[in-house]
Amino acid sequence: MQSNIDLQGLRVAVTGGTSGLGMALVRQLTAPGACVAFVARTAANVERIADETGAHGIVGDVGKKEDTYSIALQVTASLGGLDVLINNASSLGPVPLALLADTECEELEVALAVNLVGAFRLTKALFGALAASARGGRGALVINISSDAAVNAYPGWGAYGTSKAALAHLTAIWDEEAKAHGIRLFALDPGDMDTPLHALALPDADPSTLKRPELSAAEIIEKMLDALQVRATLHAGANT
Amino acid sequence: MIAADRPDRRAARLLVLEADGTTRDLPGAGIKTLFGPGDLVVANDAATLPASLHGTHVPSDEAIEIRLAGWQSFPDPTRFLAIAFGAGDHGTRTEDRPPPPPLSPGDRLRLGPLNAVVERLLDHPRLLELRLPGNRAAVLAALAQHGRPIQYAHVREPLALWDVWTNIAAEPAAFEAPSAGFALDWRTLQVWRRRDVGFATLTHAAGVSSTGDPALDSRLPFDEPYRIPERTAAQVVRAKLRGSRIIAIGTSVVRALEAAANSDGGVRAGKGIATGRMARGTPLRVVDAIFTGVHQPGESHFELLRAFADDALLAKASTAFAACRYRAHEFGDSMLLNRQPPLLSREQNRGEGLETKALLEVCHDVGRIGGISCSARKEVGAMLQRTKFGI
Numbered sequence: 239m240q241s242n243i244d245l246q247g248l249r250v251a252v253t254g255g256t257s258g259l260g261m262a263l264v265r266q267l268t269a270p271g272a273c274v275a276f277v278a279r280t281a282a283n284v285e286r287i288a289d290e291t292g293a294h295g296i297v298g299d300v301g302k303k304e305d306t307y308s309i310a311l312q313v314t315a316s317l318g319g320l321d322v323l324i325n326n327a328s329s330l331g332p333v334p335l336a337l338l339a340d341t342e343c344e345e346l347e348v349a350l351a352v353n354l355v356g357a358f359r360l361t362k363a364l365f366g367a368l369a370a371s372a373r374g375g376r377g378a379l380v381i382n383i384s385s386d387a388a389v390n391a392y393p394g395w396g397a398y399g400t401s402k403a404a405l406a407h408l409t410a411i412w413d414e415e416a417k418a419h420g421i422r423l424f425a426l427d428p429g430d431m432d433t434p435l436h437a438l439a440l441p442d443a444d445p446s447t448l449k450r451p452e453l454s455a456a457e458i459i460e461k462m463l464d465a466l467q468v469r470a471t472l473h474a475g476a477n478t
Numbered sequence: 479m480i481a482a483d484r485p486d487r488r489a490a491r492l493l494v495l496e497a498d499g500t501t502r503d504l505p506g507a508g509i510k511t512l513f514g515p516g517d518l519v520v521a522n523d524a525a526t527l528p529a530s531l532h533g534t535h536v537p538s539d540e541a542i543e544i545r546l547a548g549w550q551s552f553p554d555p556t557r558f559l560a561i562a563f564g565a566g567d568h569g570t571r572t573e574d575r576p577p578p579p580p581l582s583p584g585d586r587l588r589l590g591p592l593n594a595v596v597e598r599l600l601d602h603p604r605l606l607e608l609r610l611p612g613n614r615a616a617v618l619a620a621l622a623q624h625g626r627p628i629q630y631a632h633v634r635e636p637l638a639l640w641d642v643w644t645n646i647a648a649e650p651a652a653f654e655a656p657s658a659g660f661a662l663d664w665r666t667l668q669v670w671r672r673r674d675v676g677f678a679t680l681t682h683a684a685g686v687s688s689t690g691d692p693a694l695d696s697r698l699p700f701d702e703p704y705r706i707p708e709r710t711a712a713q714v715v716r717a718k719l720r721g722s723r724i725i726a727i728g729t730s731v732v733r734a735l736e737a738a739a740n741s742d743g744g745v746r747a748g749k750g751i752a753t754g755r756m757a758r759g760t761p762l763r764v765v766d767a768i769f770t771g772v773h774q775p776g777e778s779h780f781e782l783l784r785a786f787a788d789d790a791l792l793a794k795a796s797t798a799f800a801a802c803r804y805r806a807h808e809f810g811d812s813m814l815l816n817r818q819p820p821l822l823s824r825e826q827n828r829g830e831g832l833e834t835k836a837l838l839e840v841c842h843d844v845g846r847i848g849g850i851s852c853s854a855r856k857e858v859g860a861m862l863q864r865t866k867f868g869i
Contacts, residue, residue, distance in 0.1 A: 288615070294615055295615065296619070297619065306640070307622075307638070307639035307640050307643065308622035308623065308639070309622075310525075310643075311525070311527075311528070311618070311621075311622045311639065311650050312615075312618050312619060312622050314525060314648060314649050314650055315553065315555065315618050315649065315650045316614070316615065316618060318553065318649060319648060319649055320648075363640070363643070365645070365664075366523060366525070366643070366644070366645060366646045366647040366648045367525075367647075367648040367649065369646065369648070370523050370646070370648035370649075370679060373678070373679060373707070373709060374707050374708075374709060375709060415664075418668055418671055419664065419667065419668075
């Protein structure tokens with residue numbers, strides 16, 4: 239498991255931070271001393287998780303263009319910069335899940351607005367802060383939460399799977415482009431978890447067959463620290 | 479001078495003014511190729527606050543606009559130096575805006591979700607210290623929700639935060655955009671890296687550039703906090719040691735670097751406050767060239783340029799701006815001004831005859847390089863007659 243020293247003072251922003259994987263990430267990052275800001279749409283939930291964890295709660299909708307810079311302003315002002323952005327907020331598209339031919343255009347647009355365009359906008363708004371962190375020799379990392387639905391053609395997961403596949407490709411291209419500025423991006427599939435989002439998609443699934451979001455969060459934090467470690471080593475190498 | 483009314487960075491022009499008086503008129507993208515191996519470019523990565531807050535002065539129930547203009551204690555978002563305006567919005571030129579309702583210490587202002595308090599009145603009817611009570615998170619959320627970037631009368635569409643954040647914007651610290659940084663994009667930084675041009679940043683809380691009130695404007699800029707990262711300070715020292723140029727992107731970078739200058743040509747890392755005006759005669763110990771917008775005589779930004787070049791050289795710039803129809807203001811065109819060696823500057827100041835000769839030369843240069851028509855040359859000549867350089 240991660241050591242406390244590594245997380246102490248690390249500045250992390252998490253979208254979709256009041257339920258499922260996002261909430262588990264906020265809890266597991268704040269406990270050992272990371273400085274965390276999280277975003278979610280519902281004020282009461284934001285307040286509850288902020289009170290519980292001490293993280294900086296931000297009310298906003300990553301699917302809305304007007305909210306992007308308001309969120310970026312609050313993230314960078316509250317943390318004094320940013321080392322890691324975790325784009326976790328996701329929209330399923332049509333609920334209950336629908337075949338593509340039964341999916342309304344607007345439902346596809348909502349999935350794309352949150353899962354693809356929302357992650358793009360917020361990453362772009364925070365790119366300057368991430369680059370500043372990289373120049374300062376700290377980490378600079380964007381983790382986009384993906385899904386096996388981005389790879390496999392599961393019937394009924396058209397809107398969600400398409401948006402996550404596009405997000406994964408955006409992540410891969412951006413990672414190539416951002417390397418030169420010291421920023422890395424990667425997409426992670428956390429697995430099928432017992433979360434409110436999964437329950438919305440498959441209400442009849444047996445929770446005992448699903449992964450606990452706490453376990454996925456711990457795995458993501460491990461990978462995050464590995465990536466930062468690599469960065470730190472490379473940086474130290476470059477300076478000698 | 480034409481005021482740029484849209485953030486249109488693709489059509490931007492760039493005037494290069496060498497210390498010997500040579501000028502070049504380039505497309506804005508020319509910034510990619512201006513610098514050579516070893517040069518160090520330093521930019522301000524401050525993000526811009528939504529510093530304009532409209533609301534009501536509670537005791538009089540009259541409309542008021544507050545423009546946050548300075549930090550009391552950076553980065554505490556609950557206490558600011560502020561400038562107050564009466565009714566109206568950015569459609570009215572700041573010069574024509576009525577004064578705020580009479581203010582007293584303790585007065586409450588309702589600014590959207592913010593209940594602000596006038597802490598102290600300063601020695602100008604528009605200038606005050608403002609407190610935004612509440613915890614940091616709530617105040618930041620309210621500022622983000624209700625605040626708007628400071629607007630400009632010459633920009634018709636209201637500016638949103640995404641219009642005033644530069645690509646490199648990191649931590650919200652500035653009250654108006656460090657606008658020279660609009661010329662930077664990630665492609666440019668990539669090209670510089672390939673050409674071995676160094677790039678470093680600092681964070682400087684650029685304040686308001688102009689209030690429209692001459693008495694207040696004469697006091698600008700207010701004290702501006704800045705922070706220079708260790709790595710930036712180290713890069714400056716290394717560049718100085720190898721005799722490379724330090725190029726400042728914008729006046730705020732000049733202010734921060736020169737405020738932090740050591741006697742050995744390096745800069746102190748860490749926090750500081752840039753105070754006072756830079757003007758003719760202010761020694762430049764660190765910065766060799768400034769990349770900046772098109773500034774006009776009388777503005778504090780223009781005064782700062784006089785630390786780099788004498789009036790003859792700056793007159794050349796003004797003339798070339800007019801001839802090539804450069805656009806002023808935050809979203810306008812740019813200039814790279816190389817610092818004159820002090821000796822050269824003294825020689826050029828000896829007589830007006832020399833200045834006039836210099837101006838005629840620039841007309842020639844501008845006509846040749848920019849493909850300027852005869853009428854434009856006549857315009858330059860007329861301007862020469864009319865304004866006696868205007869500075």
